[in-house]
Amino acid sequence: MRAVKDSSTPPRAGSRRRMLPWAVLTLWVAVIALAGPLAGKLADVQTNRAVDYLPASADSTQVAKIQDALPGGESTDLVLVYHRDGGLTAADRATADRQAAALAGGHTLTGTPRGVPAKDGTTLMYPVSSTEPGQDDEARKAFVDEVRDVAKGGGGLSVEVGGPGALIVDSQEVYTSLGGPLLYTTVAVVAILLIVIYRSPLLWLVPLVVAGVADALSMAVVYGLNRGFDVTVTGQSSAVMTILVFGAGTDYALLLVSRYREELSRAARPYDAMAAALRGCGPAVLASSGTVAAGLLCLLAADLTSSRGMGPIAAVGVLCALLAMLTLLPALLVLLGRRVFWPLVPAYGSTPGQRRSLFAAMGSSAGRRPVAVLACGGVLLGALALGAFNLPGDLKQEDSFTSKPDSISAMETLAAAYPERSTQPITVIAPTDRVAETMAKAGATDGVAAVERGRSGGGWTELSVAATDAPESAGEQATIKALRDGLDGSHVGGPSAQQMDLETADSRDLKIVVPLVLLSVLLILIALLRSLVAPLLLVAAVVAVWGAALGIGGLAFEPVLGLKGADPGLPLLSFVFLVALGVDYGIFLMHRVREEALSGAEPTAAALTALRTTGGVIASAGLVLAATFAVLTNMPMVSLVEMGFVIAVGVLLDTFLVRTYLVTSASVALQRTIWWPGKLSRTPAAPGPREPELVRNR
Incomplete structure (x- = not known):
């Protein structure tokens, strides 16, 4: 249909209208040209060691810092594990000795590797440690790869390379490999859903391209935050940011496109229709995205370094998605015109077809017996939340991958072959002038099998403590606590101590961040809705959703998915995201309820009308957001x-x-x-009796 020319529009204004979308598009091209190279560097600044997640004040973090300052810097600690089910042969032991000697001759090790045989004769382990790679991730990976090339088995002899250094390398490889599959899977899922929702061969591609542009911009911004403000970037936070950009960005696109389609039937020009659409849904989108960002930024109060970094990184993703969807997407849609909706092109002056709405029917059923529905729903959510008591215990290192890398397999072999001792040393950093006293106290501590002296420098000496209990067991944790209590002036670290510090920090952050998120979101809602009851209702609803979702996780993680532990950070991060994103949808709904109430509708009619008019688009947005987060369930990390x-x-x-x-x-x-x-809570005064009109006699 040919656009109708509006002769009342001044020529200069019409020219501005034509040029503005092109100007916006040109600006975005320039932005991406500048941001693209920076976005590609984000993977280079990721830190995925356990110690990088911890607070700076944690005891194990102090150990890692002092180790970095010791001669040679940070050490890469490995364990070569030789195993044969029927028992090692003399040839097997000779092979192990020869390979260990080759490593000692080809690399600078902190000590000569000595084999430690298992009592059952099936396994032989060689601890290997080197400061050769230092803190360089690429050098560490190269060193571990070379060790794995040298340590080879065959003929029934299995050789695995484990230890903290190998675990770090395997973890980094997993996180590095996430980028491509995560992005491609997310794009594919969103594309399929948009095709189904829009039923157009072209329209689905526009918001998807815009989301990709927003993702590139967010990566560049986060890289700048890391370089300029030392914001910690992890593989987990990068993955979540990508999910948020595509999930939240597509949500905003759905709302805008739905309103734009509606306005095209009222406006002759796409530019005017888009201007009306932005005026109509823009404030709600801005308010909801601002609330999400504010909730996420509450993570800055976390003590855990990884969680504190997650806050601004996730907020950047949401805000970049918002910026792109409110500027670049409108410009592209206006430039493409009505034909972008083909084959369901909205014609000027047409009336949208009225269909029986599923949400109208659902709203009517809720409106007939609201108290009964509310009570039944509350009972259901409460019952589901009880499943949280079935969550598995804290996630251990060997259970943190959905598939077993070489380092995890080595840990399992060692645990089975050496049940009488820990195969993962506890690191103690002691003042050099008190090292003899510290070694004596450590050796006399319950649960300690042996103590060995390591490097010295800067007034500190590194001690390696072997526990009698398996790594990350209750017995080893008790030993670590006893060492920390009994060794004054020393620091106790190592992988198991890092895991303990991680759980402690997560517990503390949950108590601090959760009330802060609730308070900030509540205050924003009060300001937006000009009410106290409605915000309390929305916050209570999303908290109930969080509890029920955790409960379903407890019922599914181990019995259905086979996951043997729950990530300590899951309760906090899931709370922040579900509260922020849930309130996001609540704002869309209650904003429309308030509009209807302000227009004079009765409370019941206002609520049902709001659900009928917003239900479809918000349901589509919810499906897209849920699907994008569901992409994480296909990733190789249990925490994701x-x-x-x-x-x-x-x-x-x-x-x-x-x-x-x-x-x-x-x-x-x-x-x-x-x-x-608020004023809407007051019943309008009934109109008084009308005064009789004076009738003039003719």
Whole structure:
């Protein structure tokens, strides 16, 4: 249909309208040209060692810092594990000795490797340590790869390379490999959903391209934050940022495109329709994204370095998605014109077809018996939340991958062959002038099998303590606590101590960040909705969703998915994301309820109309967001699988149960009280009797 020319528009204004989308597009091309090279460097600044996640004040962090300053710098500690099921032969032992000697001759080691045989004769381990790679990740990987090339088995002899150094390398390789598969899978999932939602061969591609541009911009910004402000970037935070850019960005695109399609039937020009669409849904999108960003930034109060870095990184993803969807997407849609909607092109002056809405039917059922629906929904969410008591114990290092790399397999072999001792040393950093006293106290501590002296420098000496209990067992943890209590002036670290410090920091952060998120989100909602009851309702709803989603995780992680532990950071991170993202949808719904109430609709009609008009687009947005987080369940890291599962389940619960039934039912049940103490909570005064009109006699 040919656009109708509006002769009332001044020529100069019409020219500006034509040029503005091109100017926006040109600006974005320049931005991406500058941001592209920086985005490609983000993977180079990722830190994925366990110690990099810890607070600077943690005892194990102090150990790592002092180790870096010792002669040779940070050490790469490995264990060569030789194993034969029927028992090692003399030839096997000769092979092990020869390979260990080759390593000692070809590399600078901190000591001569000595074999430690298992009592059952099936296994022989050679601890190997070197400061040769230093802190360079590439050098460490090259060193571990060379060790694996030298340590070879065959003929029934298995040779595995484990130890903390090998685990670090394997973890970094897994996180490095996430980028491509994560991006491709996310793009594919979003593309399929957009094709189904839009039913257009072209329209789905536009928001997807814009989301890709936003992702590149966010990576460049985060790289700048790392270089300029030392913000910690991990593989986990980078993955979550990409998910948020595509998930939240597509949500904003769905809302904008839906309103734009509606306005195209009222406006002759795409530019005017887009301007009206931005005026209509822009404030709600800005408010919701601002609330999400504010909730995420509360993670800056976390003590855990990885969580503290996650806050601004995730917020950058949301804000970059918002910026792209409110500037680049409108420009592209205006330039492409109505034909982008083909074959369902909205014609100027047409009336959208009215269909029986699923959400109208769902809202009507909730509106008939709101109190009963609200009570049943609350009981259901509470029952699901009880499943959280079935969450598996804290995640151990050997259970942190969905598939076993060589380092994890080596740990399992060692645990089975050496049940009487720990095969992962505890590191003690002691003042050099008190090293003899410290060694004596450490050796006399319950649970300690042996103590060996290591490097010295800068007034500190490194001690390697062998425990009698298996790594990360309750017995070894008790030994670490005893060493920390009994060795004044010393620091106790190592992989198991790092895991303990991680759990302690997560527990502390949960108590600090959760109230802060609730308070900040509540205050923002009060300001936006000009009410106290409605914000409390929305916050209570998303907290209930979080509890139910964790409960479903508890019922599924070990029994269904076979996951043997729960990531200590899961409760905090899932809470922050579910509260922020859940409130995001609540704002869209309650903002429309408030609009209807301001226009004079009665409370019940306002709630049902809001659900009917926003239900479809918000349900589509919820499906897209849940699907993008579900992509994480296909990743090789258990922590990402668990986070993706809980958040995806929570978003679905919020979309199809809480927002549809519970929030709507509460709005109907509370009537005007939901807006207390705002002016909408007051019943309008009934109109008084009309005064009789004076009739003039003719």
